[in-house]
Each structure stands twice: as C-alpha cells, then as structure tokens.
Amino acid sequence: MLVMNNVYDVIVVGGGASGLVAAATAAKGGCSVLLAEKMEKCGRKIRITGKGRCNITNMCEADAFLVKVRSGADFVRESIEALSPFDVRDMLERAGVRTVEERGRRLFPASGKAFDVADALVDMAYKAGAEIVCHSPVTGMTRSGDLWRIDMARRSVMSRSVVIATGGVSYRATGSTGDGYLFAHRLGHTIVPLRPSLVSLRVDAPMLAHVCENLRNVALSLVVEGREVARQMGEMTINGCVLEGAIVLRLSRDAVDALTDKKRVELHLSLKPALTQAKLGARIAREVEADGSLTVEGLLRRLVPRSLVRLVASVAGVRAVAAAKALTADERVRIADTLLCLVLPVVDYGGFAEAVTTAGGVSLDEVDPSSMQSLKAPGVYFTGETLDIDADTGGYNLQLAFSTGYLCGCHLARQKK
Numbered sequence: 001m002l003v004m005n006n007v008y009d010v011i012v013v014g015g016g017a018s019g020l021v022a023a024a025t026a027a028k029g030g031c032s033v034l035l036a037e038k039m040e041k042c043g044r045k046i047r048i049t050g051k052g053r054c055n056i057t058n059m060c061e062a063d064a065f066l067v068k069v070r071s072g073a074d075f076v077r078e079s080i081e082a083l084s085p086f087d088v089r090d091m092l093e094r095a096g097v098r099t100v101e102e103r104g105r106r107l108f109p110a111s112g113k114a115f116d117v118a119d120a121l122v123d124m125a126y127k128a129g130a131e132i133v134c135h136s137p138v139t140g141m142t143r144s145g146d147l148w149r150i151d152m153a154r155r156s157v158m159s160r161s162v163v164i165a166t167g168g169v170s171y172r173a174t175g176s177t178g179d180g181y182l183f184a185h186r187l188g189h190t191i192v193p194l195r196p197s198l199v200s201l202r203v204d205a206p207m208l209a210h211v212c213e214n215l216r217n218v219a220l221s222l223v224v225e226g227r228e229v230a231r232q233m234g235e236m237t238i239n240g241c242v243l244e245g246a247i248v249l250r251l252s253r254d255a256v257d258a259l260t261d262k263k264r265v266e267l268h269l270s271l272k273p274a275l276t277q278a279k280l281g282a283r284i285a286r287e288v289e290a291d292g293s294l295t296v297e298g299l300l301r302r303l304v305p306r307s308l309v310r311l312v313a314s315v316a317g318v319r320a321v322a323a324a325k326a327l328t329a330d331e332r333v334r335i336a337d338t339l340l341c342l343v344l345p346v347v348d349y350g351g352f353a354e355a356v357t358t359a360g361g362v363s364l365d366e367v368d369p370s371s372m373q374s375l376k377a378p379g380v381y382f383t384g385e386t387l388d389i390d391a392d393t394g395g396y397n398l399q400l401a402f403s404t405g406y407l408c409g410c411h412l413a414r415q416k417k
C-alpha cells in the first residue's frame, strides 16, 4: 500500500465486522487504508457471536431479509443488494471458511468456531493491503482543509476519508463503548436514543422465582396496554423471573420501547399453542377418563414440564393434590385457560451489558444510503451498529454490518479511481 505524503485515503475507526469489511473492500479497490482498533485484536465481538459459533448471516433474499430489519429497512436495501447473504457466504468460503446452513436458514462456520470468521476477515483486510494497528483507540477527529486529522492514543494521522465503524454499546468489554456516537455528535449528527435490543425481560411473577426451564414449541405474545402487538412461537428459557431465549429476544425491542414510554407491558405465554380451548378441554377429559386415580398434579404432568405443574395449578386456582376426576367443569376451563395464556407482567429488561445489539444510533436521515457518507460532514462515513439500524436474531445483524461496510468500501474505491 502506498501512502502518499503520509496521508491515507481512508482511516477506518474500529476493527469489528463492518470496519474489517470496509477496510478490505476499500484497500482491494486501491485505497491506502489504515484500520485503527482500540483493543488488543480485531473482531472481539465477532468472536463471541452465536454463543461462540457465529451465526454469520441468514440465507434469504433481500425482501425476506428486510422484513427482519427492525430499524432502517429502507435505508439498508441498497447495502443488502450490494452484498447479499449469498455473497457473504461466498466471500468467507473464498477466504477459507467452510460454512453450513442450519435450521431457519442460519449460516455458521462448519468448524463451529466464531474466531475462524473473525480471523478470516482480518486476513482479508491484510491481504487486500490494509494496515491494521491494534491497541490504538481513536480519541478524536478534526477537519484540516480537505483532510481529516485522526488522533490516536500515541500518534495522529491524516486521511482523506474516515469510516466510523465503532459499533454499539453492548458488551463493552469487546471494545464497543459508543465512541462513534460521541464523534458523530461532535460532527453535528443527531443520535437517536440508544436502547438495549435483543435482551432478556424481567417479569413480576414471584411464582417463577424457583423455576428454571427451557421451553420448546410455546407461543409468547407481547401485550401493550391490553393490546397484542406481536407474537412469536418457538423456544424460550425461564430463569426465575428473567425470561430469555429466541422468542423473548425477538419481542424485547418493542417491550423495551413500551416500558420506556411507561406503558403497561405483559407477556402472554401459551404452553399449548397448537391447541384450542375446546381441544385442550377434550384432552383433559380423555386423560381423566383413562385414569381414574389421576391427581391434578399427575394430569398436569402429562401436559407441561414438571417445574411448571404447581405453578399452573396455583394460577388456575386448583389444588395439585386433588383428584383430577373431582375437578368441576369450571376448574377444567380455568386449567385450560392457564395453559393457553399465562399472564406475566413485564417490569424490566436486561441492560446493555447483556444486550445482543444496540437500537438507536446515528440518524439515518443524515447519512447517504448509497455510500454511508455523512450528509453533515463530507468525507466521514458510518457503518454497522453505529447507525440507527438493528434487526432480529438469526444472523441479520452481522449481515447488516458486513453489507454497510462493503457498500462504504466500494464507494471509497470508486472515488479513488
């Protein structure tokens, strides 16, 4: 890489998912690129994604992908079309990462090791000719004529363009501490308020205090001010009063927003979403008829995991030790109602320390979606989670980071030419 008069074409601030792809793409396109990463190595967050397995992306077409984008779907369309999930798979395969597609079209490295993905991205950037400096937190940037002066801990460098790829504010130990928002604010950008997204929810349900259970094939509705606003089916985990797992995370963004607005928020859990009240009533009748010695506890044991039996009996207002055949019609209806709708008032959510992504960020009204360039500060670009974009779980967030980084890198390369 040739650096003319000690002036780089591009400085990328942050060596995460989006910064590495932006650096590799711009360098491959002929730009002199310096990537400054504040931690001891790049891609620390990538290395812990997908519980250490890295759900790289979701193998769907753009339209299906964009449905899963919670904020900024229109804004990122061009990025996703420029670098699709299929392109990301090809890009990583070319870089030596074999991939496998799993349930729900989620793509993982075949090795099951997230650090293979991180290492491959670092390699790509190196091979394209980018210079990477770690232990180099960027502390500020100032305009100087046509150039930008970028201040790092131990030195300053000059550059024609700067890409702010510093990520969000979740899991701060990975290096994402929100510096990019500060830089953006100083450059005159609006920051849409930051909220934790894809995060656990805390319910006010003392009856759950000692329950620890993974539930499959359940349905969870998010009810705000008495109105169902979203419903998810799948897996979740009850960990005392803290609810976690895929379907909880997917509902969490709306729940957090509603709680922030001081609205009344509930989760309605259906333990038997495939059954109607009538079918469940018939099932209960069959079980009782087939075994006259059955207790309520025994009956419920056939319908829900053991740890939930006492809870369901208590909410339905029936004694667990009572004989099932002695249940009144009204009591049977109450049991069925409870199985179909356990009401759990939501009172709190996990913080940024445990959130998968950050909702909010640099306002999309102030960034050009075809290049990621700031409309307030020419020569400055924003990529990845620094922007006010976020999506569901399932590989969508990394893809957003890759695609926005790529589009930005392409634009920089075109400018160079």
Ligand SMILES: Cc1cc2nc3c(=O)[nH]c(=O)nc-3n(C[C@H](O)[C@H](O)[C@H](O)COP(=O)(O)OP(=O)(O)OC[C@H]3O[C@@H](n4cnc5c(N)ncnc54)[C@H](O)[C@@H]3O)c2cc1C
Pocket (backbone or CB within 6 Å): 013, 014, 015, 016, 017, 018, 019, 036, 037, 038, 039, 042, 043, 044, 045, 046, 048, 049, 050, 051, 054, 055, 056, 057, 136, 137, 138, 139, 165, 166, 167, 168, 170, 171, 174, 175, 176, 177, 178, 179, 180, 355, 356, 357, 383, 384, 385, 386, 394, 395, 396, 397, 398, 399, 401
């Ligand atoms: C536990 C966990 C699991 C996840 N699992 C998945 C998953 O399986 N699939 C998925 O799609 N998404 C997943 N995500 C989300 C995904 O990791 C992020 O959305 C994605 O990494 C964002 O990429 P980014 O480039 O914007 O930021 P990051 O990857 O966070 O990178 C930002 C980089 O900038 C550096 N930096 C910050 N400030 C400075 C500074 N001042 N100077 C220099 N460098 C700086 C940081 O050290 C960091 O390396 C997960 C997130 C978490 C927390």
